[in-house]
Amino acid sequence: MTIAISRPRALVVRAPGTNRDSDAVFALEQAGADAHVVLLSEILETPSLLHNAQMLLLPGGFSFADALGAGRLFALELSTRLTAELAAFVAAGKPVIGICNGFQALIRTGLLPGPNLKAALGPNDHGRFTCEWVQLQPVSQRCIWTADLDADIHCPIAHGEGRFVCDDTTLASLRSNDQIALRYSSPNPNGSVADIAGICDTTGLVLGLMPHPEDHIVQRQHPQFIRGHRGGIGLGLFQAGVRHASQL
Amino acid sequence: MAHGDASTSDRHRLTLRSHHSPALATTVTIECTLSDLDRQRLQSVLCDPLLESGSWDTPIGPLQLDIGLIPGVTDTAAEQVIHAASLLGIHVSDAAVGRLIDLDRALDDREIRSHYTNAVIERWATGINVEPGYALRETTVSPTELVDLALDDDALGRLSSQRGLALDLAELHVIRDHFSAANRLPTDAELETLAQTWSEHCAHKSFRADIVLPNGSVLEPLLDQLRRSTNEIDASFVVSAFDGNAGIVQFTPARTYALKCETHNHPSAIEPFGGANTGVGGVIRDILGAAHQPIACTDILCFGPADTTDDQLPDGVLSPTRIIEGVVAGIADYGNKIGLPTVAGSVLFDPAYVSNPLVFAGCIGVAPSPRPALTGPHPGDRVILLGGRTGRDGIRGATFSSMEMDATTGDVAGASVQIGDPITEKLVSDLLADAWHLYTAITDCGAGGLSSAIGELGDGVGADVELNLVPLKYAGLAPWEIWLSEAQERMVVAVDPHQLAELAALAHRHGVELSDLGSFTGDSQLVVRHNGTPIVDLPTTFLHKGRPRRRLQATLPQPQRAESVPQCDDLAGALLALLAHPNISSKAAVIRRFDHEVLGSTVIRPLTGACNDGPADGVVLAGPSDPDGIAIGIGVNPWFGLSDPEHMAWAVVDEAIRNVVVAGGDPAAIALMDNFSWGNPTRATTFGDLVVAVRGCCDAARAYGAPFVSGKDSLNNEYLAADGKRHAIPPTLVITAVAPVADAGAVITPDLKGVGNSLVLLGTTRSEFGGSHLSMVIGDQQSRAVPAPQAASPALYKALHRCIVDGLVVSAHDCSEGGVAVAVAEMAIAGRLGASISPSTIHHDIVAALFSESTGRIVCEVEPRNVAQFVEAINVASDTNLAVVIGSVATDHNVHFGSQLNLTVAQLVHAFNRTTA
Structure with a gap:
């Protein structure tokens, strides 16, 4: 039975070192979700917290200081104790999004790109952390987060390990399955293969991306707002997720 | 089987080599019993085959440089290795993370030091493995010693310099007399406590000194002059000025802002990454210690020219390029990881900063208003330590930073350098955001560690604490080391015993370690015990008010002030040269290393314009759903200070104010912070420059109706080279201005x-x-x-x-x-x-x-x-x-x-x- 939920409940997981959780909560709330921060330790102790939620967001930051490579320990925590629950969450048709560090973690858990595919997020080709604004073209019609987007998103990146890499088989498969969700339409900032900024899984429910659409929700956040720039906000992406979740 | 106990464990080393930069590898050394299957599982976590290759126990080649941390230096990556292994069910008793570099040719030690390593925190060897730091730790605890002060002045001076106390004879006499009146000898811990509390860094002796002019007249101390200017301006938006950890202002009814800017100059000179890194961590804790939540960081950096050649470097001084890279990486690492936008700042270059680079780190915090005032500590409140564990890092930092540096400073000051752990501080910050109603007083552990944190909180009320209850990173610390350690990411709060259980539960939820060290007593005595035996027993009045006031001679400068114009025939050439000058040209390469977008509140960024590459004046911050915000501006100009420090001070106050005004800040409600980095104040001309600079500050503050609410001075920024040549910095005053912006959409x-x-x-x-x-x-x-x-x-x-x-x-x-x-x-x-x-x-x-x-x-x-x-x-x-x-x-x-x-x-x-x- 399907019940329309007006404000789907979204969980934003804060691991030690997560720092864009409040940005994500703001974006989800503006998009119409009922968003809550849950600590990683709490969700690991009580996986049933996921049962009452319709959306899951893994936000940006430096979980566990990224000391052993970005997102690796966050992913290890999730896959050691939460693999079955996360699979069930997606199987129930609930949308999941990982941004920046959350994307790095989703890749390491294997939820992205999906079974038998191999991808990673490595150090930027120029070797440095960089914070700058980029433009993203929504590509995938499979991905529930991007399918309805008709305009590019302008938003910042802020990462040192955002270079998307994968083997040829995986790239071919991502292309043929329409799993490339977002591409950089401004100059590629980190050397990602095929200008890939974000990918989804084969169900289209799980999206991971390096840039931060949650930091461009209101017009005033754009650096050229003062010069009259309007548009390109990231709100639509979160609204798409909320719309999907509210129809579960 | 994966589980072995320490006695049967052995050492394994995994070398990780990135496909992208294969000449530089990471090594992970672990102490444990490991099956082949465990190796594979651990490697699958530590190594992603798409990005890197991993190999176990590879013999080291003759041209490989193996680098590890010296014992006692915080190794956060190693802690995560142990954590990762435990998730896999593998018990690792100890771990170390290091670097392995493939050299093209054999290098001598000087070349290695100049290009690859830093002796302050690292050990290295070529062609053989360095022993992991954990295997070399001292584990025997040296007992508390008594120190005999019944010495002549020469011997007292030697004692002060041998122990790094940085106390002068007048201060040593007062201490000697105090203990002789009490009819006992001071312990090493008592002497160190007094040295830290009375250090220039903590006590601002020169800013509190009587100023003696050549004609014999005496001027009011500098700190009193600044306070008086603020009192006279009497601005309604000032909640708290020159009191506690940060200045506090209130522009609108709903919230207050806490403002603080710190210097971390000496540590950044000898270990640029760690020095700058913990400078940021420290100033963020100052904001937490003012019971506000941090929202943004600022940074002002002064370096030697990047093209300085090795033969221009005094002995023992790191090259500017290494200092620049280390400092920028250190600031980026802390600010980016803790999740605060690093916004306003400046980067200046001058040959005078080669041996004394300056790092000014600022932080701004916010708190909802109204909120009940913190009234403690009350007698009976518990002394609660929150956050990171204590190690041998950062011992004697307050006195170290109060001394002049020379070529041996890097060798002896190793223990003065801390390595930051921004994730732990983030957890503490998250905890405090939820726990503000559960404590009666709060301060951070900064310079002087527990001695200054508990010493300051206990001022007037007294405290009795047990050092055995302080959680340690490793065994082997002497009691005075526990008491003085400047290990990072620690806060001390005073907690009513009835609220302790709630705070403990909250700390557990946030993953923050909490330790109950003792109580605030009400008897005005600071008592510190180790295993029950007092090692410090000092009246708080003596600790905080017993220091003799200094008298410093000041010779005031006589600047040339007649207008004149230099000859310049090639105007276009001059303009292009100015735009390309390191002080004026784009700082994008630095600014882009800092996350200035996190929290989504940055309205005017440090780079702006059609291509996001023009320099902004002030920056503006406003929460994405708030109509209003604040503007932040910086003023600094050491070159004005060289010939006319008084006019320099006015000019930089004016520049900071102009920067916020052009960004839309309201000039009717500007709060100022001062940071003075200066040379040795016992030289009358240097102190005279400082005296007139403070006068310029106060005059400007009055003229603009813009009060100073917080300040910090870093003196003795001098370097005595091996050839006897003294290198001092130009008078460097950084002014930070903060003003409200009523409509952040109309900047x-x-x-x-x-x-x-x-x-x-x-x-x-x-x-x-x-x-x-x-x-x-x-x-x-x-x-x-x-x-x-x-x-x-x-x-x-x-x-x-x-x-x-x-x-x-x-x-x-x-x-x-x-x-x-x-x-x-x-x-x-x-x-x-x-x-x-x-x-x-x-x-x-x-x-x-x-x-x-x-x-x-x-x-x-x-x-x-x-x-x-x-x-x-x-x-x-x-x-x-x-x-x-x-x-x-x-x-x-x-x-x-x-x-x-x-x-x-x-x-x-x-x-x-x-x-x-």
């Missing part, structure tokens, strides 16, 4: 917006070239006048602010280094539009018109229909003709100054970005 930026708009210069241009950047780029050595205060500026800025609010101004940029020419060029670069300027409208002398650095001037872009109204509004309000139309935004992509200077915007962009055309 303006410096980039030119529209062809045909008028350019209006506000303020008076004089022939002021002392310390100017024109003089630097043309090699002018003449002594000239430093820009003088302009009495009309305060009224001018208020008038400008009304015009900005009324929407009459589309762009505004302050004139600073390089004068009007550089200001207009920067507006053109940021807007990618040309400008046509008539120099004679600025000054009859074209060199003065273009390049004079007179204070109080702002270039405004105004739409033609608003020009008359704008000019009249300014001139009426400021009562003189301070607004003059000097030109317009050009239809071609050129910047003209009359017929004498004509450059394309592309030429300016290339010079500014230091790229080739």
